[in-house]
Amino acid sequence: MTSEQVEEPPPPEEPTGPARRVTPTASGEEGYRRGLGSRQIQMIAIGGAIGTGLFLGAGKTIHRAGPSIILAYAVAGVVIYFIMRALGELLMYRPVSGAFSEYAREFLGPFFGFATGWTYWLFWVVTGMTEVTAAATYVHYWWPGVPQWTSALAFTLLLYAANLISVKIFGEMEFWFSMVKVTAIIGMILVGLGVITFGFSAAGSDASFGQLWSHDGFFPKGVGGTLMTLQLVMFSFVAVELVGVTAGESKTPAKDLPRAINTVPWRIALFYVGALTVILSVVSWTAFEPGTSPFVAAFARIGLPAGAGIVNFVVLTAALSSCNSGMYSTGRMLRDLARNGQGPAFLTRLSGNGLPLLGTTVSVALMLVGVWINYQWPSKAFDYVVSFATISGMWAWIMILLAQLRYRRLSDRGLLPRSPFRAPGTPYTSWFALGFIGLTLAVMAVDPDARVSLYGAPLWAALLVTAYRVIKSRAPEVFDEPRP
Numbered sequence: 001m002t003s004e005q006v007e008e009p010p011p012p013e014e015p016t017g018p019a020r021r022v023t024p025t026a027s028g029e030e031g032y033r034r035g036l037g038s039r040q041i042q043m044i045a046i047g048g049a050i051g052t053g054l055f056l057g058a059g060k061t062i063h064r065a066g067p068s069i070i071l072a073y074a075v076a077g078v079v080i081y082f083i084m085r086a087l088g089e090l091l092m093y094r095p096v097s098g099a100f101s102e103y104a105r106e107f108l109g110p111f112f113g114f115a116t117g118w119t120y121w122l123f124w125v126v127t128g129m130t131e132v133t134a135a136a137t138y139v140h141y142w143w144p145g146v147p148q149w150t151s152a153l154a155f156t157l158l159l160y161a162a163n164l165i166s167v168k169i170f171g172e173m174e175f176w177f178s179m180v181k182v183t184a185i186i187g188m189i190l191v192g193l194g195v196i197t198f199g200f201s202a203a204g205s206d207a208s209f210g211q212l213w214s215h216d217g218f219f220p221k222g223v224g225g226t227l228m229t230l231q232l233v234m235f236s237f238v239a240v241e242l243v244g245v246t247a248g249e250s251k252t253p254a255k256d257l258p259r260a261i262n263t264v265p266w267r268i269a270l271f272y273v274g275a276l277t278v279i280l281s282v283v284s285w286t287a288f289e290p291g292t293s294p295f296v297a298a299f300a301r302i303g304l305p306a307g308a309g310i311v312n313f314v315v316l317t318a319a320l321s322s323c324n325s326g327m328y329s330t331g332r333m334l335r336d337l338a339r340n341g342q343g344p345a346f347l348t349r350l351s352g353n354g355l356p357l358l359g360t361t362v363s364v365a366l367m368l369v370g371v372w373i374n375y376q377w378p379s380k381a382f383d384y385v386v387s388f389a390t391i392s393g394m395w396a397w398i399m400i401l402l403a404q405l406r407y408r409r410l411s412d413r414g415l416l417p418r419s420p421f422r423a424p425g426t427p428y429t430s431w432f433a434l435g436f437i438g439l440t441l442a443v444m445a446v447d448p449d450a451r452v453s454l455y456g457a458p459l460w461a462a463l464l465v466t467a468y469r470v471i472k473s474r475a476p477e478v479f480d481e482p483r484p
Contacts, residue, residue: 058236058276059297060290061229066220067212067285070276072233075436077268080237082433083397085423086404087241088261092421093407095257100241100396101336103403107410110479114342114471115464116399121333121363122460123392124326127238128367130389131323132156138316141296141309153368155320160364163327164357177321184314185275188295192278195302207282207302215284230440231390231450236272238393240264241400242325258421326367331360341478342471391444391453392460394437401430 061069090103100120105113136151162173195207212218219226279294283301288294293315299308335356338347351357408426410416423429444450472479 058232059288059292059294061232062276062280062285062288062294063290064221065226065229066216066218067280068219068221068223068226069229069233070212070273070280071218072226072229073236073268073272073276076230076233076237077265077272079433079436080240080268081264082423082425082429083400084240084261084264086426086430086433087400088258088421089419089423089426090400090404090407091257092254093411093417093419095254100399101333103407104399105340107403107406108399111468112399113340114337114468114479115461116396117333117337117340117342118464118467119392119395119460121330121337123238123389123396124330124333125363125366126389126392128156128323128326128330128363129369131319131326132367135316135319135323138293138312138319141312149372155323156364156367159320159324159327160360162324163331163360163364164351164355173324174321177317177324180314180317181321182271184311185271188299188311189270189275189278192282192298195282196278206284209277209281211281211284212277215286220285227439227443228447230443231447234394234437234440235390237268238389239322239325241396242329261421327360327364330363331356331358334359334362341475388453388456390450391441391457394440398434398437401434405430 058069061072065072087100094102096102101113101117104116132152132155133148135155136148139146139151140148192207196209199207276294279298283298287301288297293312295311295315296308299311334343334347335350337343338345338359347356347359347362349356349358404423405427407416407419408423411418441454445454468479
């Protein structure tokens with residue numbers, strides 16, 4: 001990825017010796033058009049916290065843990081805030097498009113930059129498969145006879161076409177996708193509070209906050225049951241870091257990015273903790289089943305079938321929104337890797353309207369594997385791709401935290417400029433977040449549904465090491481830049 005500044009003022013004086021900043025591996029501008037305005041950046045950040053993990057995955061977590069899932073989302077939300085503040089500190093030190101790979105390269109070494117770029121690309125390819133799988137599942141609500149794979153194929157091609165127009169169109173789509181999700185969740189919370197307060201609907205007097213502990217307590221499956229949900233809980237939050245990828249196409253990154261990151265706590269409190277608290281108070285946790293959106297099920301149980309249909313449309317929109325973000329991200333990640341000499345050179349080309357057309361096309365072609373998975377294993381497709389997406393997404397978080405810890409040490413010693421948006425509580429908050437991610441990986445190792453991703457991880461790591469060595473042997477200058 002390029003390490004050029006996205007702002008025009010002169011760069012600060014470079015430190016000498018081992019703390020010298022990484023210089024660009026390609027000359028010239030990044031070439032992207034600054035088509036994302038403040039309102040679009042804000043809604044992309046909000047929409048990144050509301051996706052399939054909440055709308056569909058929460059059904060499985062509720063079934064596994066009961067009301068205690070609210071606590072799991074709250075604690076995980078705190079961890080996500082620590083990660084985002086660490087990212088924010090790095091972004092304000094040097095905002096670049098596709099930031100994670102560049103920061104890993106600068107502060108951890110060339111291999112980690114290479115591995116992070118390709119792993120984050122893989123994450124969004126797999127996430128795209130996850131989201132079209134979810135979208136195809138939602139279509140069954142209206143047309144159960146439609147094969148799941150045909151819906152997945154149609155949605156993939158539709159979003160691919162939309163991503164070929166311009167970044168401004170992408171920003172507008174994400175703005176309205178996110179607006180629908182935000183409005184719907186707020187509406188669901190208000191309806192749920194009305195049911196609890198006034199007792200209307202089929203739920204009647206059963207709806208109360210007492211539902212949170214009246215069916216075998218707040219931890220009906222024990223603490224172990226709650227821990228076993230961590231993989232799906234963390235998957236719910238993957239994509240919040242997408243705001244970092246928009247840095248190179250934001251009109252005013254110094255203003256928009258900190259503001260978007262600082263909204264993380266209230267977004268999580270409202271959209272996860274608040275929404276799930278209300279839903280589990282309206283309908284007992286025992287009524288929810290895996291594979292069914294708890295939001296759709298809740299409206300159906302309280303006797304509002306029209307509301308259930310509306311909510312199903314909303315969750316379909318959420319899935320398409322996330323897939324749309326994935327297509328946006330993967331094309332830029334591939335182009336940045338190619339510009340650094342770590343990918344095929346033809347992927348550096350931009351279309352006439354400033355879009356990484358070839359990178360997006362290659363990524364979407366691989367997303368079509370998700371259509372085949374939906375054809376082969378329609379009932380297990382979501383579980384399979386979620387586990388792969390979670391582990392590759394968490395790698396980006398680990399790199400963000402480790403890079404921020406090293407950057408903070410260097411800036412505190414005066415070897416690098418201090419970021420104007422410093423993460424509070426460092427290094428303790430960053431180490432806490434790393435520990436929580438480690439706990440999640442340990443839980444995945446003992447979960448039969450999630451363990452499949454750990455089988456694939458060593459194969460992916462071996463492929464990355466091999467590719468790195470081959471590229472380094474043929475073009476050692478690609479990885480010559482010293483790290484701090």
